[in-house]
Amino acid sequence: QKEVEQDPGPLSVPEGAIVSLNCTYSNSAFQYFMWYRQYSRKGPELLMYTYSSGNKEDGRFTAQVDKSSKYISLFIRDSQPSDSATYLCAMSAIRTSGSRLTFGEGTQLTVNP
Amino acid sequence: DAMVIQNPRYQVTQFGKPVTLSCSQTLNHNVMYWYQQKSSQAPKLLFHYYDKDFNNEADTPDNFQSRRPNTSFCFLDIRSPGLGDAAMYLCATSRGQGDGYTFGSGTRLTVV
Numbered sequence: 664q665k666e667v668e669q670d671p672g673p674l675s676v677p678e679g680a681i682v683s684l685n686c687t688y689s690n691s692a693f694q695y696f697m698w699y700r701q702y703s704r705k706g707p708e709l710l711m712y713t714y715s716s717g718n719k720e721d722g723r724f725t726a727q728v729d730k731s732s733k734y735i736s737l738f739i740r741d742s743q744p745s746d747s748a749t750y751l752c753a754m755s756a757i758r759t760s761g762s763r764l765t766f767g768e769g770t771q772l773t774v775n776p
Numbered sequence: 777d778a779m780v781i782q783n784p785r786y787q788v789t790q791f792g793k794p795v796t797l798s799c800s801q802t803l804n805h806n807v808m809y810w811y812q813q814k815s816s817q818a819p820k821l822l823f824h825y826y827d828k829d830f831n832n833e834a835d836t837p838d839n840f841q842s843r844r845p846n847t848s849f850c851f852l853d854i855r856s857p858g859l860g861d862a863a864m865y866l867c868a869t870s871r872g873q874g875d876g877y878t879f880g881s882g883t884r885l886t887v888v
Contacts, residue, residue, distance in 0.1 A: 669818075
């Protein structure tokens with residue numbers, strides 16, 4: 664079983680739709696939860712960062728972490744064509760030798776004008 | 777702007793011919809990572825440096841080596857590239873514990 668499972672998609676939505684992206688994980692030691700956005704042929708860029716359980720909002724983006732269910736989500740409100748990208752969830756545990764992110768396989772999102 | 781720079785963006789190498797990919801950072805981050813990402817797959821950690829301390833992943837093939845001569849630079853050496861090593865190679869940095877990564881734009885390696 665993979666440590667991190669991500670809804671594979673691909674996902675295609677009309678402009679303005681609310682998008683929900685989800686990941687589950689098995690390692691209860693994970694404390695830090697992130698979402699990265701990766702445009703085609705580019706490196707991932709950090710979109711949202713959450714420590715432990717709870718919600719975090721940044722503009723049109725909301726990240727939710729439910730550690731009891733080992734489940735994280737990213738919501739995108741009023742989606743735009745520029746949001747079309749692959750979204751990767753990532754998480755890490757506390758380590759002394761530098762945090763080690765474990766990624767989901769990504770969900771490819773297309774927002775149609 | 778502070779950033780992570782990878783060179784080259786695209787690299788074509790012959791089967792079995794050694795190749796080196798480079799990464800530099802202006803963020804002064806302690807940790808530098810090398811990830812391999814194949815099409816539609818999650819990035820896979822190959823190894824990372826915490827300052828000068830090298831940490832290899834257990835399943836990273838011996839064919840892959842890395843050097844970090846100073847804080848700013850890190851290199852990925854592939855001694856004898858095979859067709860299965862064709863991938864995007866991503867360099868990333870972080871300050872350490874629980875910190876988000878800053879990624880470079882990646883080097884896309886083609887093996888012919």
